[in-house]
Amino acid sequence: MAAEALKAERGTETEELFVGARLILKALEEQGVEVVFGYPGGAVLPIYDELFKQNSIRHVLVRHEQGAVHAAEGYARSTGKVGCVLVTSGPGATNAVTGLTDALMDSIPLVCLTGQVPTHLIGNDAFQEADTVGITRPCTKHNYLVRDVNQLAKVIHEAFYVARSGRPGPVVVDLPKDVCMAMGTYTTAPRGINRQQHKTYRPKTKPDSSAVAAAVALMAGAKRPLFYTGGGVINSGPKASALLRELVRLTGFPITSTLMGLGAYPASGDKWLGMLGMHGTYEANLAMHGCDVMINIGARFDDRITGNLKFFSPDSKKIHVDIDASSINKNVIVDIPVIGDCAAVLEEMIALWKAKRYEADQKALKAWLRQIAQWQGRDCLHYEQHGKIIKPQYAIQRLYELTKKRETYITTEVGQHQMWAAQFYRFEQPNHWLTSGGLGTMGYGLPAAVGVQMAHPDALVVDIAGEASIMMNIQELSTAVQYRLPVKVFIINNQYMGMVRQWQELLHGSRYSESYSEALPDFVKLAEAFGCVGMRVQDPAEMDDTIKEMISIKRPVVCDVVVDQKENCFPMIPSGKAHNEMILGTSEKTGKAITGEGLALV
Amino acid sequence: MAKKTASARGKTPAKPGAKAPAKRAVKAPEAQSSNLYEGMIPVARLKDKDTYRHVVSLLVDNEAGVLARVIGMIAGRGYNIESLTVAEVDRERQLSRINIATSGTHQIIEQVKAQLGRLVPVHVVRDLTDDGPSVARELALVKVAGVGDKRVEALRIGDIFRANVVDSSTQSFVFEVVGNTDKVDAFIELMKPLGLVEVSRTGVAAIARGAAGIDKK
Ligand SMILES: Cc1ncc(C[n+]2csc(CCOP(=O)(O)OP(=O)(O)O)c2C)c(N)n1
Ligand SMILES: [Mg+2]
Numbered sequence: 001m002a003a004e005a006l007k008a009e010r011g012t013e014t015e016e017l018f019v020g021a022r023l024i025l026k027a028l029e030e031q032g033v034e035v036v037f038g039y040p041g042g043a044v045l046p047i048y049d050e051l052f053k054q055n056s057i058r059h060v061l062v063r064h065e066q067g068a069v070h071a072a073e074g075y076a077r078s079t080g081k082v083g084c085v086l087v088t089s090g091p092g093a094t095n096a097v098t099g100l101t102d103a104l105m106d107s108i109p110l111v112c113l114t115g116q117v118p119t120h121l122i123g124n125d126a127f128q129e130a131d132t133v134g135i136t137r138p139c140t141k142h143n144y145l146v147r148d149v150n151q152l153a154k155v156i157h158e159a160f161y162v163a164r165s166g167r168p169g170p171v172v173v174d175l176p177k178d179v180c181m182a183m184g185t186y187t188t189a190p191r192g193i194n195r196q197q198h199k200t201y202r203p204k205t206k207p208d209s210s211a212v213a214a215a216v217a218l219m220a221g222a223k224r225p226l227f228y229t230g231g232g233v234i235n236s237g238p239k240a241s242a243l244l245r246e247l248v249r250l251t252g253f254p255i256t257s258t259l260m261g262l263g264a265y266p267a268s269g270d271k272w273l274g275m276l277g278m279h280g281t282y283e284a285n286l287a288m289h290g291c292d293v294m295i296n297i298g299a300r301f302d303d304r305i306t307g308n309l310k311f312f313s314p315d316s317k318k319i320h321v322d323i324d325a326s327s328i329n330k331n332v333i334v335d336i337p338v339i340g341d342c343a344a345v346l347e348e349m350i351a352l353w354k355a356k357r358y359e360a361d362q363k364a365l366k367a368w369l370r371q372i373a374q375w376q377g378r379d380c381l382h383y384e385q386h387g388k389i390i391k392p393q394y395a396i397q398r399l400y401e402l403t404k405k406r407e408t409y410i411t412t413e414v415g416q417h418q419m420w421a422a423q424f425y426r427f428e429q430p431n432h433w434l435t436s437g438g439l440g441t442m443g444y445g446l447p448a449a450v451g452v453q454m455a456h457p458d459a460l461v462v463d464i465a466g467e468a469s470i471m472m473n474i475q476e477l478s479t480a481v482q483y484r485l486p487v488k489v490f491i492i493n494n495q496y497m498g499m500v501r502q503w504q505e506l507l508h509g510s511r512y513s514e515s516y517s518e519a520l521p522d523f524v525k526l527a528e529a530f531g532c533v534g535m536r537v538q539d540p541a542e543m544d545d546t547i548k549e550m551i552s553i554k555r556p557v558v559c560d561v562v563v564d565q566k567e568n569c570f571p572m573i574p575s576g577k578a579h580n581e582m583i584l585g586t587s588e589k590t591g592k593a594i595t596g597e598g599l600a601l602v
Numbered sequence: 603m604a605k606k607t608a609s610a611r612g613k614t615p616a617k618p619g620a621k622a623p624a625k626r627a628v629k630a631p632e633a634q635s636s637n638l639y640e641g642m643i644p645v646a647r648l649k650d651k652d653t654y655r656h657v658v659s660l661l662v663d664n665e666a667g668v669l670a671r672v673i674g675m676i677a678g679r680g681y682n683i684e685s686l687t688v689a690e691v692d693r694e695r696q697l698s699r700i701n702i703a704t705s706g707t708h709q710i711i712e713q714v715k716a717q718l719g720r721l722v723p724v725h726v727v728r729d730l731t732d733d734g735p736s737v738a739r740e741l742a743l744v745k746v747a748g749v750g751d752k753r754v755e756a757l758r759i760g761d762i763f764r765a766n767v768v769d770s771s772t773q774s775f776v777f778e779v780v781g782n783t784d785k786v787d788a789f790i791e792l793m794k795p796l797g798l799v800e801v802s803r804t805g806v807a808a809i810a811r812g813a814a815g816i817d818k819k
């Protein structure tokens with residue numbers, strides 16, 4: 001049996017011989033790769049030579065390998081496809097490590113091809129040798145070193161399969177130069193039934209029906225239910241989002257989401273409570289704290305979400321739907337685990353809810369929604385725009401109002417601006433919001449925007465940035481210019497590493513150690529030097545016109561929005577605190593600067 | 603072994619400050635019956651703060667780096683390895699078996715298994731402590747140096763433990779002792795006052811009792 005199964009798995013081999021580098025490109029073509037983000041070097045020259053000779057795959061030359069990986073992440077997350085990266089050995093591979101870790105933490109499917117020194121030099125400290133497989137083992141879902149040219153195609157097919165199956169993630173394929181230059185045969189990708197028949201890796205996607213039944217029965221008896229959804233719904237595909245919407249409508253339960261899950265349920269939906277977690281809304285966090293049945297779909301009880309675990313949602317029974325069994329009972333012990341793909345689980349939940357003619361306890365639900373409405377009445381995101389200084393929230397809110405009717409993709413860097421973007425930009429669809437959640441990588445947003453724009457040339461792609469973060473991968477403006485990608489960099493310039501400054505203010509006696517953005521470049525001139533359009537806005541009265549002008553320009557634009565340096569991002573659950581110990585900050589409606597006394601503990 | 607002994611040893615809470623790792627655990631009685639479906643583990647069991655010793659066996663592709671993956675995952679996530687054995691067990695299918703003796707709370711052990719289960723080259727993860735009865739053995743080579751009475755006593759104890767003498771000089775013996783971890787521990791303990799020089803142990807190899815194989819074929 002084993003031999004036969006192995007044969008079926010392998011796909012068919014052709015007799016014809018090709019050079020290794022050609023085999024790699026053939027495999028990429030067969031996998032449907034249209035764009036590769038990369039950077040050349042000695043070890044990958046044979047692959048670049050083959051790229052030169054063909055037309056079906058486009059190569060985007062980034063300016064730093066970290067940018068290549070983030071760009072591929074942007075491409076992958078906005079399309080649902082596997083992103084593809086090509087970098088050289090040694091420094092090329094090590095520069096990719098941050099991006100790979102980012103993709104691992106946020107479950108983004110990528111295949112990253114890395115050059116390697118020829119096999120006979122491996123282990124000799126050869127020029128530009130790095131133990132790429134060793135270095136990337138803990139920051140990839142899986143990795144391979146290909147030593148045999150006849151295995152090249154098979155390994156690449158397998159890499160794509162592993163990257164996209166189950167909980168998605170980045171996969172590295174390390175390619176010694178001699179293997180790329182040897183002659184070998186091509187193997188087609190396993191097809192049909194064999195497509196999912198990997199020898200060992202066969203993640204379970206269909207849930208156990210008794211698990212679903214137990215979950216749905218618990219939901220039906222709930223008095224204070226809450227959906228808590230995450231990036232898993234997005235990763236599962238648009239169908240999962242549609243099913244989630246249906247289940248929310250069917251049950252009438254309120255819903256909140258993690259940073260990574262925004263857009264799965266529309267922000268305009270009547271059951272939407274906003275994002276939860278460290279900078280989540282008052283209503284979402286209090287609902288998490290007070291619910292009696294929590295339905296976690298595709299989220300992982302991250303510490304930014306739970307706050308202090310000891311006090312996390314103390315009175316709820318918890319359902320946890322996750323495709324990755326290792327996410328279950330890792331941080332939070334749950335009552336009903338359901339292992340499976342979100343779409344498959346949601347579909348069964350809906351079918352069962354209907355078949356059993358379940359109905360929520362209307363009286364209890366009404367009281368619960370009334371309680372939530374009261375929390376919402378607190379208007380926790382309130383801010384006031386007056387005077388001559390632009391409030392960062394205002395800038396983002398205006399950006400939302402002026403772009404919401406278009407096909408708009410938002411990426412971010414990391415910091416206060418990222419949290420304000422999550423709070424004030426309202427997402428209606430999945431796959432339109434791209435941010436570095438798990439790793440929190442400053443420098444993610446611009447290259448990610450490049451990747452999104454490559455996939456969606458006619459869409460509006462805006463990187464909501466901070467002035468400190470944008471400096472981390474600013475070089476990718478050059479990529480945007482080269483490929484005529486009209487990305488918009490919307491810098492919320494508060495002259496501080498604002499998030500660092502906020503923590504220093506709240507936790508370190510306002511000692512602003514090294515968090516002031518000293519010696520900033522003139523972003524307008526910088527943009528122009530790169531060949532982009534540079535703009536600056538300082539007056540709130542000019543905010544709208546500036547945004548309108550920015551989006552009307554069909555070229556890359558850097559818009560430097562000079563904002564209030566002192567604004568803090570609230571609500572905030574200080575780390576180590578419980579959901580109901582959230583700080584709301586601003587004393588309501590007065591718009592006073594935040595002082596120690598102004599911090600209301602709730 | 604008498605049933606009574608087995609259940610008495612079933613649950614060994616880690617004593618605060620106790621240096622020795624938790625003793626080998628026997629399957630907690632409620633473990634299997636209350637698993638209503640795959641992945642379902644009773645909350646009470648997960649909240650149990652006691653630590654237990656488990657032997658987890660894996661069937662893995664015998665490929666470069668597979669051991670590094672397993673060890674790296676365990677070390678990177680801060681789990682504890684008491685012993686680890688690895689060797690090819692099926693040349694034709696290129697499979698190796700890895701036995702990991704580890705200890706932790708039920709929650710940690712479930713995590714270890716789930717994390718191991720998602721490594722791509724891993725075929726099977728089997729908890730030989732929880733999933734029914736099993737046998738576990740390890741082999742130790744124990745060097746003891748001494749003369750006179752101590753030498754005689756070492757030989758006598760070796761006999762009781764059915765240890766083989768695999769090397770001897772006028773000053774020393776090397777014993778080969780095979781058994782479960784407790785037996786090997788006990789033997790080594792007894793050799794200490796008799797001139798114990800050094801020990802080389804294989805770590806635990808374990809296998810389930812009964813007809814079924816680890817991959818249920
Ligand atoms: C690569 C990296 N280094 C350091 C940090 C820590 N960090 C988080 S937010 C932040 C400040 C970001 O400043 P800015 O981009 O200006 O955003 P703001 O908070 O002001 O909106 C820093 C340094 C990080 N997240 N990523
Ligand atoms: Mg800033």
